[in-house]
Amino acid sequence: MCSDCISERSGSVAAAEILRTRRKRGRTARGRSSKMSRLRTRLEPLGLQDLRWRCDPATLGFETTDEVRPLDGFVGQERGVSAIELALRISEPDYNVVVAGAAGTGRTSVTLDLLRKAAVARPASSDWCYLHSFREPDRPIAVELPAGKGPELAADLHELIEQCRADLPSLIDPDDGKHALPDIAMLAVGQRLAALRTKYAPIPGVVRHIDAIQENLSQRVKSSRAAEARSGAGALGPPIWTRFEANVFVTQDPAAGAPVVCEPNPTFPNLVGRIDYRPSPVGMDADFRSMRAGAIQRANGGYLVMNARDLLANRSAYGALKRALREGAVTVESPPDENAALPVAALRPEPIPLRIRVELIGDPGLYTLLRNRDEGVARLFTVKAEFTPSVDRTAPAIQAYASFIARSVRTHGLLRFSADAVARVIEEGAGLAEDRDRLTAQLGLVKDLLVESDATARARAQQTVRAVDVAEALDARGRRSDLIEEELQRLIDQGVVAIETDSKVVGQVNGLAVRELGDYAFARPTRITARTGPGFEGVLDIERQTHLSGPSHTKGVLTLEGYLLGKYGQRQPLALTARLTFEQTYGGVDGDSASSPELYAVLSSLGEVPIDQGIAVTGSVDQRGDVQAIGGVNEKVEGHFVVCKARGLTGHQGVIIPKANVRNLMLDPEVIDAVAAGKFHVWAVTSIDEGIELLTGVPAGQAQNDGTYPPESVHGRVQGRLAAYAENLERYGRPPQSSPNGRSRIAKTRRPAR
Structure with missing residues (x-):
């Protein structure tokens, strides 16, 4: 047979092989499409009823708060x-x-x-008074009296001093030394002392003080210290009369x-x-x-x-x-x-x-x-x-909320609230609680919203606060605090902060990070990338290596190694080196809500399956691959929605959240409208398998009897790649070993055979 015939036959065989391959790929693609269709049917986006709880004003039973009895007590x-x-x-x-x-x-x-x-x-x-101690001047005497009697005692002692000034001029008048010193007991002051002694007989401390006053007066009269007596002051001490006073230390109202x-x-x-x-x-x-x-x-x-x-x-x-x-x-x-x-x-x-x-x-x-x-x-x-910071959203709790609003209207002189405004405030109470089945018990925050809604309605010359006023007050509250959010969004729009929302990339996923600004919180997507290769270093977090990772985030990354070990390390050593990082973040990173998107990025890199960048992800993961609840779910969904909206909603964008967080959803009405129009979606998953299928469109794969996974599944591709890594490492080197002294001993690298 001539070479031309051989070439022609060979070309025909090659063409036939290509055709068979294309048909096989077409069947595979149709199979994948069919599988993906079934997956999408099984993992439908959440319905509108799952995204926000709405309070029906008709169920409240009133038109305005004028008809509501004010709250007398507390809420929950x-x-x-x-x-x-x-x-x-x-x-x-x-x-x-x-x-x-x-x-x-x-x-x-x-x-x-x-x-x-x-x-x-x-x-x-009781009232308490302090009196001068004539024996120990530096140790004032505490005397207990019935409520309200302290000022009365002080007034009685003041009258006593005035009587002393009138009856004993020789003690205070320096020019009156020629008068004979009278007997105190025979003067009016003596009678007053006796009257006070009788009046305060039930109070021994006061009686002792009166006795001390009389003794002190008698000693001064008999001492003939005329200069000191006539001046009314000692050389080193205060005037004599001040020592007779009472310091009303504490006095109480008897009634x-x-x-x-x-x-x-x-x-x-x-x-x-x-x-x-x-x-x-x-x-x-x-x-x-x-x-x-x-x-x-x-x-x-x-x-x-x-x-x-x-x-x-x-x-x-x-x-x-x-x-x-x-x-x-x-x-x-x-x-x-x-x-x-x-x-x-x-x-x-x-x-x-x-x-x-x-x-x-x-x-x-x-x-x-x-x-x-x-x-x-x-x-x-x-x-x-x-x-408690929140209470169960029961019918009595909703009625208590309405009564609290009615009380606030009367207490603070606010405009009356219509039923739809009250319903909108109650919905915000569920949003503040971050749980559709509960209402916030931080009624101070609710009161602030009422005051701001009243101001909004008054600016519109309204006589009644309505739901539109409450919504506008909430928008205005956000605008007062969203400067940093606005600046970050501008950087994303300008491409300074690189975020992709309409492409598919291997080893890259959009995670969601919440930024706390005191009383304001918002979220934006953050690119999480993974690069993988053969080695024995495991999963290394670049944030941790640069001391930018908090303990919770570090724990989440270490959990990924446990997942990979349990999933792929049972048949052979896990010969993997992976690098994870948050791109374009220069501050600290903490929390474990990025552990599931980080794992998706690693799986995508190992299996070379691209991830849809229009879908952002949040969720913690455990070593078994179960997706766990996180915080700030509303801010995260709304944050990704804002970025997608700015670039144009395609109908394929959305957010994957843990199923355990569905009860926490109280999304902004604008997001609800986009979901209702089919322009945005929210999916809830319970496992990494569900999430990776949504992100890649490729089945995750179920383990077969021998522990392997279907080759075209995500897990099958990852397993095959890790097997190749292990084979290459076996050819080129051995993992580090520990020497007897505990130090690492690196094995020598064998040269490949030529």
Whole structure:
């Protein structure tokens, strides 16, 4: 046979082979398309009902808040309220309370309401006065009196002084030395002393003070120290009459019940009192009149409320509070300045017995933190009152929300709210709770929205706040805080920050990162890329190598190795080196919500299957490949939607989220409208297999009896690539071994055979 015939036959055979190959590929492609169609049927995008819960205004039962009874009480804080009420029923001294809850949950207002109701049912606390000690002038005497009697005692002693000035001129008039010194008992002042002694007979401390006054007057009359007596002042001391006075340290209203004191600035002097020093010829002087009460003394016999973090910021104040509670007494302490230029007189006032209930209000983890760091907290603060940040979205809770709105309208003088406006506010309550089945209990945030919605309606010259006003107030709130988000979006639009949304790329996926800006949070896609090759280093996170990875993110990356080992490392060693990174991020990265997109990028690189860049991904993953819930799901979906919208919605774009996060979806109405029009999608997955099929359009593949996967599946391709890596490494070298001293010993590389 001639060579031309051979060539012709060979060409015919080759053509036939190509044709068979094309037919086979066509059948394979149709098979894949059929499989993918079935996959898409099984993993349909979420329906509109899954993307947002809507409150129907018709179910509220009113037209405006004028028809709603204002809330009398609280919303969903039964656990915390019962704990506080328990502490109020117990009379033992150490049952102080730590109220733990997020700001805006009513932790302060509810606590104060409960305390004030309990205080009204209790008797008024005692007055306390400090009197001069004639025996020990540096140790003022503390005297307890019935409520309201402190000012009365001060007035009686003032009248006594005036009587002394009238009856004993020889003690104050330097020109009156020729008069005979009278007998005090025979003067009107003596009669007044007797009357005071009778009036205050039930109070031994006052009687002793009156006796001391009479004795002091008698001694001065008999001493013939005319100069001192006529001047009314000692050489080194204050005028004699001031020693007779009473310092009304604490006074209470007899009709007001027990005191409830809320100290906003718990510094040391504000808490335990202070001593006011005044200049004198010999230095800085002070006496019993210089003492001022602190919050502890004013709340004695009642309740003291403070913010825990403000208290802990003043270590000396915190220590003084613990000491007072532990000892059951409080002493005015105002340590003099050691660097003072002049000598300072020191006072040692008598302590006041303490009967008080303290409520510290703080963040949820504060009680645990205090117990772990301070063993005395467990004994002094026995009760923990927890305030929940959200409540179940039940019919009573919705009605309570409406009643709260009605109360706020009346309390703050707002315009009435229509039923649709109330429904929109309740929907926002579910959004703030990040759970469609719950409502936020941080009613302080809800109140702020009501005030802003009222301002919006007034600007439109409306008489009633409607849903459109609430929506506009929410938009305006976002615009006040979205400057950084706007700048980042501009960089994406200009291509400075590279984000692809309409192509397919191997080893690259759009993850979603939330950025927290105080009271504002937003998300944008972030390119996550993976490069793989043969080796034994495993999965290396570039962020971790550059110290930009937080512990949660590092844990998520290490989890990927466990998945790869369990999936592909059972038949042969896992001969893999992979590099993962967040492209164009220059700050810290934390959280494990990127672990599933990172795994998708690694699988795509190993299997050489391109990933649809129009689909962004979020979700944590465990070592078995199960996709787990994450935070910020609404911000992440909306963030990717904004980028896709700016470039034009194609109908193929969307976001993959964990199925466990479906209950957290309360998406913006604009996203809902795009989904309804078929221009955007949200998928919910439970496993890596479901996610990789959506991203690549290639079946993930199921393990066969021998542990292998179908060659054309994602897992089959990855398994084949890893087998090739292992074979190449076997030919070219061995993995690092450990030497006896624990150091790494690198094996020598064998040259390939020629």
